[in-house]
Amino acid sequence: MFKVNKLTDYATVLLIEIARRKVVQSSQHIAEQTGIPSPTVAKIMKSLNRAGLVASRRGASGGYSLERAAELITLADVIQAVEGPIALTACADTSDEHCNIESICPVQGKWNRANTAVRAALTQVTLADMVADMTMFGVPQHVAQTTAAE
Amino acid sequence: MFKVNKLTDYATVLLIEIARRKVVQSSQHIAEQTGIPSPTVAKIMKSLNRAGLVASRRGASGGYSLERAAELITLADVIQAVEGPIALTACADTSDEHCNIESICPVQGKWNRANTAVRAALTQVTLADMVADMTMFGVPQHVAQTTAAE
DNA sequence: AAATACAGGACTAATTCAGTCCTATTTACC
């Protein structure tokens, strides 16, 4: 199945939780709210911070908050933060958008168009969209565990 | 990194090889042409056949040929054939397009839009496009090994 | 100064993927 990492799915849950409450929340607190184990939450939050999606504050009463509005955070951003670059096939390119040896690489040529198309698709979907789609179904996200219980 | 399986990349190489020569080719022969190990080629070809992307002929002088024109085979088709359904997050849905429990599933709601967008993106890219992109770079695909050899 | 919370990274366990191989069935050709 063609899918994103589990951690990426978690990441969206965490970001949505942070977006809902506007205040700074500790990694620990977010874990309790979402039901995701706190070491894992900590790991993901570090990635999100390094990618500049959330702002962090150290020390007592520190924690995380969104760096920008949910409308400005795209799925492409989240995936890149957690999994690294969006490139449908393995490539030496880790940096920007274009690989500098692609002219001699027989693999990338054919996947270029696909990469671009997928990146564009994922850039169209924002965090705000995901929140909207969720509430459309009338399900507050912390019900996850309740419904899972048989 | 957000990427497709290695086998899916192989599959595109195989399909391109089949598209170039118009005749029926055996799995063995395709393996020799592309440099991909023949048991692996056999495995992939079976998937492609089950998905209806290639036609097979058993028996002596049998082999595979494209079921339809390269313009009509999309990347979404290839990925689905090799990896199964395109669903960015795990879901009970294995069948068509819609999961029948999605109304009570807090995960899928938020990913629905993304799934649709990615599927659409991958449907836009055809095998014919990939061939064109490759030849644009002037690299016949079997050079892969040559360039890889340091 | 002490407590709280993030930063970075090493490490292990679990899962998934890639690759191989075996047996059965179908078809061409002599």
Next chain:
DNA sequence: GGTAAATAGGACTGAATTAGTCCTGTATTT
């Protein structure tokens, strides 16, 4: 009709990736 060529299906193993945990260090508040 018999033999060889080729696909169909599926079981199995080893490799690679991912998920999850934990430890040590640094910054900040009280």
